[in-house]
Amino acid sequence: MQTSWKELCSAVQGCTRCPLSAGRKHTVIGEGDLHSPLMLVGEGPGEQEDLTGRPFVGAAGQLLDKMLAAIGLDRSRVYICNVVKCRPPQNRVPQPEEMEQCMDYLRQQFVLVRPKVILCLGSTPSKALIDPQIRITRQRGQWVLRRGVWFLPTYHPAALIYDSSKKRDSWEDLKKLRAKLDELSLYPDREGESGNAK
Numbered sequence: 777m778q779t780s781w782k783e784l785c786s787a788v789q790g791c792t793r794c795p796l797s798a799g800r801k802h803t804v805i806g807e808g809d810l811h812s813p814l815m816l817v818g819e820g821p822g823e824q825e826d827l828t829g830r831p832f833v834g835a836a837g838q839l840l841d842k843m844l845a846a847i848g849l850d851r852s853r854v855y856i857c858n859v860v861k862c863r864p865p866q867n868r869v870p871q872p873e874e875m876e877q878c879m880d881y882l883r884q885q886f887v888l889v890r891p892k893v894i895l896c897l898g899s900t901p902s903k904a905l906i907d908p909q910i911r912i913t914r915q916r917g918q919w920v921l922r923r924g925v926w927f928l929p930t931y932h933p934a935a936l937i938y939d940s941s942k943k944r945d946s947w948e949d950l951k952k953l954r955a956k957l958d959e960l961s962l963y964p965d966r967e968g969e970s971g972n973a974k
C-alpha cells in the first residue's frame with residue numbers, strides 16, 4: 777500500500793534510523809508542487825535549512841531560485857528535496873549508511889510525486905541515484921534514462937558559489953534541462969522561456 781504524504785512526514789519527523797537525528801533541530805523533507813514533473817534533489821540540509829525545516833533557503837538556495845527563474849520556473853512549479861533529511865554535522869557529506877537509511881523516504885517521495893525529470897544537484901545525489909562511480913566534473917550534463925525517468929547530474933549551487941568558473945557549465949546544463957522539459961511538453965505554458973542565471 778502506498779504511503780501518504782501525511783504518513784511520510786510523520787515518519788521522517790520522528791525518525792531516529794541514523795545518527796544524524798541526534799544533531800538536528802528540524803527534519804527537512806522537501807517542498808514545492810507535490811505533483812511536479814520536475815524534482816530537484818540535493819545532498820542534505822545545511823544550517824539555515826536545519827533552523828527553518830525548509831530545503832535550499834541559504835545562499836545556495838537563493839542561487840537555485842535564480843537558476844530556476846532563468847529557465848522560466850520557480851519553486852512553486854517544482855519539487856525540491858535532499859538525499860538525507862537531517863543536517864550532517866559541519867555540513868559534511870552524508871555517510872553511505874546514513875544515505876542508505878534515508879533512501880527509503882526519497883523512494884517514497886518519488887512514488888508520491890511521480891516526476892518525469894530529476895535534476896541531481898551535486899555529486900551526492902548523482903552517486904545515490906545514477907551511479908556510485910559517477911564523476912560530476914566529467915559526467916555532468918549527460919542525460920540518463922531509468923525506468924522512464926530522465927536524470928541529469930549537474931553541480932550543486934553551493935559549488936558555483938565557491939568556484940564561479942563552474943557557472944558556465946551549470947548554465948549549459950540548465951539549458952539542456954529546459955530543452956528536455958520542452959521536448960517532453962512538461963511545462964507547456966513556459967515553452968521557449970529562458971534567461972541567464974549569471
Ligand code: SF4
Pocket residue numbers: 788791792793794795796797803860861862874877878
Ligand atoms: S537522516 Fe534520514 S534516516 Fe537519518 S535520522 Fe534523519 S530522516 Fe532518519
